[in-house]
Amino acid sequence: MFVLVNLKAYPCDPIAVAEAARAVAEASGVRIAIAPQAADLAAVADTGVETWAQHVSPNGYGSHTGSTLAERAAAAGAEGTLLNHSENRMKLADIDASIEAARRADLETCVCGNNPAQIGAVAALGPDSVAVEPPELIGGDVSVASADPDIVRDAVAAAEAVDDGVDVYCGAGISTGDDLDAAADLGASGVLLASGVAKADDPKAALEALVEPLA
Numbered sequence: 001m002f003v004l005v006n007l008k009a010y011p012c013d014p015i016a017v018a019e020a021a022r023a024v025a026e027a028s029g030v031r032i033a034i035a036p037q038a039a040d041l042a043a044v045a046d047t048g049v050e051t052w053a054q055h056v057s058p059n060g061y062g063s064h065t066g067s068t069l070a071e072r073a074a075a076a077g078a079e080g081t082l083l084n085h086s087e088n089r090m091k092l093a094d095i096d097a098s099i100e101a102a103r104r105a106d107l108e109t110c111v112c113g114n115n116p117a118q119i120g121a122v123a124a125l126g127p128d129s130v131a132v133e134p135p136e137l138i139g140g141d142v143s144v145a146s147a148d149p150d151i152v153r154d155a156v157a158a159a160e161a162v163d164d165g166v167d168v169y170c171g172a173g174i175s176t177g178d179d180l181d182a183a184a185d186l187g188a189s190g191v192l193l194a195s196g197v198a199k200a201d202d203p204k205a206a207l208e209a210l211v212e213p214l215a
């Protein structure tokens with residue numbers, strides 16, 4: 001299972017979380033990546049943890065003020081990028097162009113969708129992975145895997161029907177090892193989470209507890 005921790009714009013210390021994630025990944029053998037704010041990509045990557053951007057823009061180099069270039073995210077040390085997060089939704093054509101931009105920069109891609117229909121649609125664009133996240137469960141205490149297991153099962157089926165080479169992750173409310181186990185049982189090969197780590201008093205302990213069933 002891949003554990004992708006999105007720090008969003010939470011007021012945590014991205015370096016402390018990144019160092020904790022690197023230590024837990026090394027000790028457990030579980031693949032863990034951190035997606036910090038764009039301004040923190042290089043500092044987070046310098047810790048040695050696998051680092052992802054939260055978004056890259058559909059454009060390449062040029063007159064695009066305020067954009068996040070895939071090429072510069074990669075140069076800062078990012079190895080992958082989220083796209084179309086529920087909190088940063090994109091037009092379909094821009095998702096397509098951002099996947100292309102990420103590919104040019106050798107960034108792995110994970111495109112989010114709210115439901116199985118959206119997951120099928122974005123899987124057709126050829127990302128490396130997709131992540132299903134019901135917006136109403138994001139930031140809550142109940143994991144998507146227990147609150148709405150069918151949405152995960154159906155998202156796995158929707159992606160597989162389009163392209164069985166696309167990995168399917170799930171997210172929203174995931175914070176415990178049991179949540180991770182339940183996600184795996186539903187066919188997900190990774191989880192996308194945020195508040196369970198970024199808002200934890202002790203992010204390292206939260207990550208250790210999360211991967212404990214896999215270690």
Ligand SMILES: O=C[C@H](O)COP(=O)(O)O
Pocket residue numbers: 006085133137138139140171172173174192193194195196
């Ligand atoms: O990107 C992460 C997801 O939106 C899940 O957030 P959450 O773990 O706080 O529910």
